[in-house]
Amino acid sequence: MPLILISGYPSSGKTYRSNQLVEYFKTKIEASSDARINRLTVCHINDQSLGLSRDVYREARTEKDARATEYSAVKRALGKDTIIIADGLNYIKGFRYQLYCEAKAVQTPNCVVHVGTPIQNCEEINARLLENKEEDGGYAKDLFDNLVYRYEEPNGMTRWDSPLFTVPYEDEKPPLGDIWEAMIGSEGKVKIVKPNQATVMKPATESDYLYELDKTSQEILNVILDWQKDHPGEGGGELTVTEGTIELPANPVSLPQLQRIRRQFISLNRQHNLPNSRIRSSFIEYLNYNLG
Numbered sequence: 001m002p003l004i005l006i007s008g009y010p011s012s013g014k015t016y017r018s019n020q021l022v023e024y025f026k027t028k029i030e031a032s033s034d035a036r037i038n039r040l041t042v043c044h045i046n047d048q049s050l051g052l053s054r055d056v057y058r059e060a061r062t063e064k065d066a067r068a069t070e071y072s073a074v075k076r077a078l079g080k081d082t083i084i085i086a087d088g089l090n091y092i093k094g095f096r097y098q099l100y101c102e103a104k105a106v107q108t109p110n111c112v113v114h115v116g117t118p119i120q121n122c123e124e125i126n127a128r129l130l131e132n133k134e135e136d137g138g139y140a141k142d143l144f145d146n147l148v149y150r151y152e153e154p155n156g157m158t159r160w161d162s163p164l165f166t167v168p169y170e171d172e173k174p175p176l177g178d179i180w181e182a183m184i185g186s187e188g189k190v191k192i193v194k195p196n197q198a199t200v201m202k203p204a205t206e207s208d209y210l211y212e213l214d215k216t217s218q219e220i221l222n223v224i225l226d227w228q229k230d231h232p233g234e235g236g237g238e239l240t241v242t243e244g245t246i247e248l249p250a251n252p253v254s255l256p257q258l259q260r261i262r263r264q265f266i267s268l269n270r271q272h273n274l275p276n277s278r279i280r281s282s283f284i285e286y287l288n289y290n291l292g
């Protein structure tokens with residue numbers, strides 16, 4: 001059921017904001033007289049609840065395992081009567097995209113809450129947490145800097161990061177009412193539906209879907225490659241194709257780079273039947289985001 005993905009720098013207050021959301025959502029559920037809302041519970045998932053230490057972010061392998069653990073926990077909860085608050089760094093746009101696909105696959109609303117604490121405040125909080133051994137928190141300085149460097153800020157213009165709610169550090173609370181409205185709906189207009197056979201999208205087993213995914217993305221790659229061949233030395237620009245505009249960067253994009261983006265797109269979408277009419281525009285959107 002609804003997925004609220006929290007994202008922010010290390011020590012930015014993600015758990016602090018998540019707790020405010022949990023409290024508000026629990027109160028709203030209890031106060032509701034609508035049976036569809038009453039049966040909901042709130043599921044707060046974070047590294048601590050999953051038994052993951054902050055040091056997992058030191059190495060690619062341990063971080064990958066940690067992400068897989070979070071992914072499975074969210075996926076399991078998506079099938080239940082829960083409002084999921086996925087409280088983590090969630091700093092890789094590809095990872096947010098994957099979770100967005102999972103939410104779409106069960107036709108449940110999703111949003112991203114960006115804890116917009118400026119780096120300087122995060123540094124101060126982090127240093128305080130490291131000093132104060134009583135509080136369980138804080139990253140070693142080199143790890144903190146590295147995670148800030150790698151952070152891919154959510155972009156509300158993309159499907160997978162929208163709707164996007166950004167919470168400034170000085171705000172007392174996140175926009176709780178707006179988030180509730182986006183996830184659950186307003187009185188008398190409840191959005192949530194229980195996933196069932198009618199609403200869960202079928203896994204894409206049809207070979208023609210995979211064929212379409214493969215063919216359409218390859219066609220778009222060919223258009224880019226042909227354009228680059230015909231315009232050697234020309235900087236980037238906007239390349240208009242059927243159903244969209246590709247924004248090419250100033251330097252030519254290499255075939256391996258394009259193929260890598262294409263492979264990622266296919267692997268992210270193979271389990272989820274995008275309507276065939278959406279494949280082209282979705283791939284263009286994905287390309288622009290990755291080339292931008």
Ligand SMILES: Nc1ncnc2c1ncn2[C@@H]1O[C@H](COP(=O)(O)OP(=O)(O)OP(=O)(O)O)[C@@H](O)[C@H]1O
Binds near residue numbers: 012013014015
């Ligand atoms: N906006 C805020 N107002 C007051 N205190 C805050 C705010 N944001 C964070 N804090 C405080 O900063 C500390 C760290 O916050 P928190 O644990 O929520 O960070 P986090 O982003 O979840 O950290 P991690 O990256 O380790 O998961 C806590 O003591 C919390 O109370």
